[in-house]
Amino acid sequence: MDRGTKAAVLVTGGAGFIGAHTAKALHDRGYLPVVYDNLSSGFRDAVRWGPFVHGDIRDERALGDALAEHGIKAVIHFAGLIEVGRSVAKPDLFWEHNVAGTVSLLGAMRDRGVGRLVFSSSAAVYGQGGRGPLETIPEDAPKAPASPYGDTKLACEWMIQAQCRAYGLTGVALRYFNAAGADPSDQIGEAHEPETHLIPLAIAAALGDGKPLTVFGDDFDTPDGTCLRDYIHVSDLAAAHVAALEADLPAGAFEAVNVGTGQGASVFEVVKAVGQAVGHAVPHSIGARRAGDPASLVANPSRARELLGWSATRSSLDQIVADALRWERTPRYGAGVRGERKMQASVD
Ligand code: UFG
Helix, strand or coil: CCCCCCEEEEEECCHHHHHHHHHHHHCCCCCCCEEEEEECCCCHCCCCCCCEEECCCCCCHHHHHHHCCCCCCEEEEEECCCCCHHHHHHHHHHHHHHHHHHHHHHHHHHHHHEEEEEEEEEECCCEEEEEECCECCCCCCCCCCHHHHHHHHHHHHHHHHHHHHHHEEEEEEEECEECCCCCCCCCCCCCCCCCCCCCHHHHHHHCCCCCCCEEEEECCCCCCCCCEEEEEEEEHHHHHHHHHCCCCCCCCEEEEEEECCCCCEHHHHHHCCCCCCCCCCCEEEEECCCCCCCCCCCCHHHHHHHHHHCCCCCCCCHHHHHHHHHHCCCCCCCCCCCCCCCCCCCCC
16 A cells, blocks of 8 residues: 555554554554544553544444545454453354454445455464474464464455455455564553453563463473463564555455564563563462463564565564563553453454
8 A cells, every 4th residue: 555645544453452553653654543443442542643433343334434434545453352262262252253343344345445454363373283393384384273263363364365356455464473562652552351461461470460470381392391472572563564554465465474573482481581570580380271272383474574574673572571561560541440341242
C-alpha cells in the first residue's frame, strides 16, 4: 500500500497489547489508525493515536460502516482470543471469535472494496510438528497446531488465502512468536486480564504483586527441560505490521511470514533474566505441563527480511525484560482490573 497523506487503516483489536503498539507505529509513520475494539479485554486508554470505534468483530454491518465512514484503505486484524490454555478448554469460543469474526471482516472488506489485509497469525500454527528442539521453523514447515487456538489461526490463514485468490485481496499473515516488552514511552504496554504470559507473571511474582510463578514442566526435550520460545519485542512486532502494509505485493497475493528473532530462550532463562533485572530471584516452583504447549517454537526469520525488509532491533531478552519491568512499575491502565473482568468471551 502506498503511504498517502494520513491514509486510514482499520486496526481491529487496536486497544489490545500488540494492536495498540501497532497503532502507535502507524501514527508515527504518517497513517491514521482507526481502532475497532469491543473493549472486552482491550483498554480505551490504550487508544491514543486516532479515532475509536466501539464494535464487535462478529458484527459485519458495524465493520462495514466503520470501513465506509473512515475511508479505510487497509485493515490490520488483531481482534480475537489469544490464550492457548483456555482454547483447549473452550474451543467453540475460539472458533466463534477467531474464525467467524474473520469471516465477518472479510465479508465487510469485500463489499467495501478494501484491498489489503494484514492478519495477526501465530507460531502456534506449527505445533511441535516432528521438529527437533533446537531446529528453527521456516514458513513451509509442517503445520500441526497443538491447540484449538492454533487451529483457528491456521483456518483463518486458509480462508484469507482463498479470499485473496477469489477477490484480488492482498493478504499478509504475520506468524508471531512470543510478543513481550512495552513501548519505550511507557504510554502503552501489556495488560491482559487474566494475565497468562510468562514474562509479566514472572515480573509480578518477583515484585510480590502476584503469586509465585509455576514453571509448566521441566521434562521437555530441550537443553534445560523447560520450553523454548522466541521472544520478540512488541515494538519490533509493530514495525513488522507497517512493513507488511507497505510490502510491494500484487493484488491477489497471499504471504505468510514468521515474525521472530531466530533465538530461543527457555523458561528458566527468562526466570533468571527477570531475577537479574529486579535484583532478586523470582519465587517459583515446578508444576505440571500445560496442555497445548509445544516444547520449542523458534522462528527462522529470513523470509521477513527478504520480503518485508524487516528484522528485530530491540528484542534481546534483557531489553524486553527491562521494558516490561518499567511498564509494570509505571502507574498505568490495566493495573487493578484483576478479578473485575469475567472469564468470558473477550476480544484482544
Ligand atoms: N509458562 C510457565 N508458567 C507460566 C506461564 C507460562 O512456565 O505461568 C511457560 C509456558 O509453558 C511456555 C512459556 O512459558 O512454555 C511461554 O508461555 P506464554 O503463555 O507466555 O506464551 P505461549 O508460548 O503459550 O503463547 C504465546 C502467545 C500465543 C502465541 C505463542 C506463539 O500467547 O498467542 O506465544 O509462540 F501463539
